[in-house]
Amino acid sequence: NKVLLLGSGGLSIGQAGEFDYSGSQALKALKEDGISTVLINPNIATVQTTEGMADKVYFLPVNAATVEEVIRKEKPDGLIISMGGQTALNVGVELFDAGTLDRLGVKVLGTPIPVIKDTEDREAFAVRMAEIGEHVAKSFAATTLEGAFEAADKIGYPVLVRAAFALGGLGSGFANDKEELRDLATKALALSPQILLDQDLRGWKEVEYEVVRDAADNCVTVCNMENFDPLGVHTGDSIVIAPSQTLSNDEYFMLRETALRVVRHLGIVGECNIQYALDPRSERFCIIEVNARLSRSSALASKATGYPLAYVATKLILGADLVTLRNSVTKTTTACFEPALDYVVVKVPRWDLRKFSKVSNKIGSQMKSVGEVMAIGRTFEEAIQKAVRMVNPALHGFEPSTEVLNALWEDEEAEAVAD
Template identity: 60%
Template sequence: MEQIRKVLLLGSGALKIGQAGEFDYSGSQALKALKEEGVQTVLINPNIATIQTSKLLADRVYFLPVTPYFVEKVIQREQPDGILLSFGGQTALNCGIQLYEQGILARHNVRILGTPISAIILTEDRQKFAEHLHSIQIPTPQSQSATTLAEALELGEEIGFPVMVRAGFALGGQGSGIAHTRTELEHIVEHALSFAPQVLVEQYLHHYKEIEYEVVRDQHDNCITICNMENMDPLGIHTGESIVVAPSQTLSNEEYHLLRSASIQIVRSLGIVGECNVQFALDPYSTQYYVIEVNARLSRSSALASKVTGYPLAYIASKLALGYGLTQIANKVTGVTKACFEPSLDYLVVKIPRWDIAKFKGVEETIGTGMKSVGEVMGIGRTFEEAYQKALRMLEQNFEGAVPPADFFSSQTEMRHYLSIPTPKRPFAIAQALQEGITPEEIHTLTGINPWFLSRIQNIIEHEQAVTPASELGTAEVWKLKQLGISDKRIAELHGSDELSIRALRQQLGVLPSVLQIDTLGAEFPSETNYLYLTYNAQHHDVNRCPANGVVVLGSGPYRIGSSVEFDWTSVSTVEALKKYGKQAIIINSNPETVSTDYDVSDRLYFEELTFERIADIYDFEQPEGMIVSVGGQTPNNRARALAAHGCRLLGTLAKNIDRAENRSIFSQLLDTLGVQQPEWNTFTTLSELTAFAERVSYPVLIRPSYVLSGSAMKVCDTPEELELYTCQAAALSPDHPVTVSKFFEYARELEFDAVAQQGQVKAFVISEHIENAGVHSGDATIVLPPQTLSADLQQEIQAIGRKIVQALDVTGPVNIQFLLKDGQLYVIETNLRASRTFPFISKVTGINFMDIFVDAIFSQEEILALEVPEPAFVALKAPNSPSRA
């Protein structure tokens, strides 16, 4: 094996729809694998929120665009021996192809490690790839590539409508679509050719099953399949938009092995070294199949497959790229097997995407061949019903499971619309339809979803319908409901009770979940893994409780607009800091894309819901030293009050003080007490009082519901009509909390005070300023550090106000305070007693990890010293990447 001294790894750049945190996971694993081999690592990635751009991984990090110009500059300076292209998604792959084609890599004698560039180019060029598959007798849909609109229209007529259009060299199905008419084809192709060099026009396979295989091959031609996955949705909906089940549930043994053999044949023919994703279309009524796509790189499906099986795909792919064989690499998850051991599952996983389409007014909500989802979750269970309902709750969109609230659809006509048209609401339309007596066969005809899945959802509904307020819930009944993944809260709704009463009954009856391992071995052999999930379909625990020094860290759940990889950074950084105090870190999270759900980050990983019920179950089992809720974004913060009431010891700021900051009305009263200026405000229960206030302070006014993330349901209203309309919507969002309305200042500046405190005393802080005027959410604003236009006196005043608020709320841990500056006057508009999305930014700019200070503030035996954060000798800008800016 040739010795590699230094390797350049290309990251994925800014997160975007279709390319999210999964590439932070894959790149981080790759860097760890290289470090183990003593290889120097150089990373190019401008994303400041990622784990991989932290000090603990790469030897050298360049916050530069992943483009040939900048990459060549880094190559000239660093002179690496090799480059890895497969760990940064489509961005890295496209850049790598350009580096090769422009002769940059040859000019600087840089080898492409892993899969040959010829195979990468072949899989990205849809026409050449189809021709290659035909040469090895692997079928593809009838297709032809086109580089002009005229060619594409001619092909559409020749193949016959409807046709599938796929853009070459594109990410997340961008530019793809199903054209039923010549006009639709013209529209899709014009869009695709605006950014892609070619399109593939192919035969559309209506309601075919979509099946995926994750395959690994080494340079010695050893080849295994890691995981096969079945899309619950039929072909025509991008796999990133689909509900995905692993392992497949509706394939016969013959079909499973037929597709497995074909995927291995394809990967071998391409000479892949590392990991590869193969996607098939399978006729539901025969064994006829077609290959629809191959990704010769780590993908979102790869991250999912890795978390599904416990097989560290990116880690092993990195070792293979260095020249190792599968028989030489240990599987660090199991601790007892080699990488050539094909995973075996004794459980079932359901992945469901998370969409935030409602954030964009007027956007088409139909889902299809192009990705719109912004994140995903993964539910683990021993039955489909259990895993499916877990995943629906993990989305954190106020669903208790498969069955929607009674008023979810306004009419049967609306329900039938969402049943016929694929949107994020379709799963609930299916459940509603089954409730109303529509048969699984009829729904299958409309949706193409296999009757097996529909019958499982029907099973949930039938058992729910048997629960009424008059029902006597005995041990057998409660066991059955819990085995179907029905939550305590949902049982309470059906029974006319409350969640805590059902929890108490369940515990009294001895109906408790079991803690089981994901070990890749189907529980056939001993394993050292601490990768865990809870189930009611077992009667034993695979592990004992953690030692007495365990600390639970709550993760952020699915990525969504407003909560993304930055909270994975804060979670992982906190876990790293806990090691200094000898604490056993126990992470709870539901997101397969994250580094925090990687096998070696924490001492124990619970891939579970971030609901009160499930967190309390884990806390009761583990009996930890305490729990940290302030590093996972808004979701853990929202659980603080209920968890504290349950008896959980929260490490850091007390739940009652979190509530004082989160409740807009209480916090505003606190500012009044402290003599801190704020925009004039009040809370209202009637529209007439609200309107009178708005008239008195003069429009515009700002509506602020309590306990929300990323400005959800906040609105600037300029007229009485707008105020009336929007207040009704905002009040409906959070009926248990008052609606606060405040005067909105136009053309004001916005500033931020980020700090870590210990027992009400600020220990480190940073002041930053927004480029845009107030009114642009801090997550959407461009932020500059150090501040460029603030006088020393003004910064002193911000610091003094920040210290006053921190002391009043007795903060121990992270805090973010947002200020307005208008006509030389400072006003406080918001305080978050948790890490904010600016924490990775300020930590990487200043070189001081604020999460380290937080953990010191909790566990130090004495008062920690205040730290003077140095002002950087450069100007740093944090700019968001969002669909609205594209």
Template identity: 50%
Template sequence: MPKDEDIKKVLIIGSGPIQIGQAAEFDYSGSQACKSLREENIETILVNSNPATIQTDIDSADKVYVEPLTAEVVAKIIEKEQVDAILPTMGGQTGLNIAIDLNKMGALDGIRVLGSPIKTINDVEDRDLFAEFMERLNEPIPKCHAVNSLEEAFEAVEDIGYPVIVRPAFTLGGTGGGIANNKKEFEEIVNHGLDMSFINQVLIDESVLGWAEFEYEVMRDKNDSCIIVCNMENIDPMGIHTGESIVVAPTQTLSDEDNQRLRNASIKIIRALGIRGGCNIQFAVHPETKEYKVIEVNPRVSRSSALASKATGYSIAKVSSKIALGMTLDEISNDITKETPASFEPAVDYVIAKIPRWPFDKFKGNTGELGVQMQSTGEVMAIGRTIEEALQKAIRSLDIDQEAFEYTDYTDYDLEHATDQRIFQVYSALKDGRSVEEISEITKINPFFLYKIKNIVELENKIQQQGSSVLYDVKLFKEIKQYGFSDKRIAQLLNLKEEDVFKAREELGLKPEYKMVDTCAAEFEAKTPYYYGTYDSLPDEISDNKKKIAVLGAGPIRIGQGIEFDYCCVHAALALKDEDVETILINNNPETVSTDYDISDRLYFEPLTKEDVLEVLKQENPDGVIVQFGGQTSINLAKDIRDAGIKILGTPFESIDMVEDREQFTEVLNELNIPQADYGITNSLEDARKAAHSIGFPVLVRPSYVLGGRAMEIVYDDDELEDYMKEAVKVSKEHPILVDKFL
């Protein structure tokens, strides 16, 4: 395939440690870039400092440098390796900042910068340059001033007026930013922002709070051919960072005319910037007048790019890497169809929902309030035929011990000031009979999405009114399942056991069909398909010719369960392939390498819950399941898989239970004559108090079967113990609390 012949050796810059705002999406994009360049016989050199990622594996690139990500270190590697080019756009903000520093140092003389040229990076990252650039293009942006001191900031706010959005330049995920409604808030946020900024600059933006937010993932090659890979819509209005927002794709509330306007603007912008590869453009649209403003342009892959890639099956990082080499969209093949080129825009015949995963369960006293600064550690994606189904599947995927929407106490203040609980508080307000119009007025959420949640509320009411007779009404039961209700949720609403609902569904012959994500809405046959489950019609049978093994993933990135488990799952799938075993992978995290379409033979993008996993295993009938690589999430499913008569490979359930169950573990330690601290096991405050008094304060208290010390605390007296037990029972509903002597 034609490419720039003078490029033979490329340095790919990674993104370093997982941090809030820069998580596994860059492990995914960097890994894709390595794979993509090596396919074109380019020698790849990778520099990254993160040991938990698949990217720093020795097989990822021709040479891997595990080194600090500083311009000085990278400059030495460039000199030592004599590379022809660097690719910084796969390494998040870290990669872009290093490229700019290398340029200032003169370390890029004679070196090509692939993807986005340095000038382009500066044009979109430096707000003054960005404003000038957009003015030349005649594209509207919110009124904005870039300032380098508090004095300049006060002059800017006089011109713009309160409220204003303050954002530090050259930072990631809105770090150090905020919304200022008055002078006191403004001074505090500006001072903090100046400290946080890579170039000691903050941007004072005109507020577009409450406007709708849309994102377009655009691709361009050297011939100026452009396509829109995917467009997405935030359910949350402007004022909440897109990484903090619940997102659906494709867009739902834009008219065709408005969609074409944003689409044309996106293509005009990427062409003017001269980006070769992928680019993410964010727009704010006034809910009534439909006036739009360009909010931000990311001249690199982003978390949204990873989401768009998994939502469509079109690998933005892979195609971007080949375009960066000088190839054109029509020369790059679509790996999923093997027939169409990458110049075909993906078509989707389903809806995806993304919900962020926040770490607030780890931090006591945090209000969980959301704003322009990113706080989520990761996210889940769910695929369904309706928004209702996608949203309910996404909630199940979060691994927060919640099966669906649940009633949550709220006030009007809560509805207006979004927290991680807002989607549940909106549901609760609808459950209380509040009108869609009233809630929309308070939250600024488009009524379209509120009506979708109202549909779920109304169906729940119907289930409760009709009682267990719904289990014998095949038409109604099917409608309930099409709206994403799990058996467990239906059982909760009917005060039945989950097994009763499962049996009734089996008797009616209702089981999920697994449909393909194929980039082309079934216009061409998919050669590398991946699946999602839905209750649309009867499922196709899957052949049982080959030996096959299922691997369970780890779900969303969160504190205590990061990408180390994704690394394990990817290696498991690749090792099984080497042994000519068919691999089935089940996971729901759009940022990871494991959910890439070519890691396993079949990928199921599904919640990691008992029902969803067992349905996939029933459909596939594998020779065994590996649970030990998906962290606590997959370990917690071991008993259900064993009870369903499915073989667990590797460490058996009995051994897992021996370690997780404290009484069994004690027996093992006693047999081996190994000492352990005094402890008690309890499910009630009374028992916890007895145990604590018997052992003596202070004690260490924690739920069993949880991850990374979640909800673990040292308590010093009865009052603290009482407070703890109220919260801990919520975290571990089905497992006991351990009370240990604190050493």
């Protein structure tokens, strides 16, 4: 009868408008089913907090204490934590661990919390993937500097260091030796109680799939995307192309089949994003991570394909199934039809480094972009030209420099004189 939805809170790098989009879609889906909605989101400058979207809005911080207070007051039947990014997910896990949700009789809708914890904890995730014979990049978690040194020795330098339960690659970087590791690990441990050390896979292709699954075990891949930049550059700072342009048919279906197997094995209900590292010189691949929530990529996939991911995911976590659920965009097909694209979509990030003093202008494992543009074209060339022009109005896309044009004109004049 009543559902509490957690928003993502204030805008920050790595967590911005895409979660407003998913939350707004979720509220529409809940309203359609006649469910009373309560929203917690302190950000007044969002669509989901506008009048008429939710029945009741609390402009309060999204943290365990305030969410518990609202639950006691509103007494909702269900809680949705998959539409508010990493912030909402962390709060949901914290309330579950403290026993608050059981004590107050609130059910988390969609993917169960133990499954979310399996996807967030690198060691638990590696164990779950090993159960079905899938490979993940060598990874260890550490809570101390000594633990980080031991993990790096097991993996072998260089290693990727990052803070656990963080968004946008916060506190991450590559360490080539013990001294660099000491520096990076100290910074990362200041941001999170646990740090993750991963095998260095720089240079491998990064490929993503968006997958939806219902409680009846029906599963479809909605969109696959390929990062223009290789692994080592944060996906939020990378140019992304949908559908992928350089994968062979075998590679595409190999990764698709794996995505469906992983999502079924974990027991995810609703929408999730799975990221792969693919060796460009062979068909070797490993799973980087699974996000059991709506993400930046989900918003891009929705707009690129016209498949309303957040809306469908909300209907699925309320108990609908993909076979009978109508696609609200096409009106004729059901949600189990996978979109087929006869066009190319390109996402280009936008940076504004002038606002941040002393920030390196080199892209890497830590996200720095403050926004992004999306362009559609019949070919990759057309789409990226449009995207480059959109990301900065001063640019005319990929065009030769003035020196090159002057040289060409001089050559043409010389030819005309010779003729």
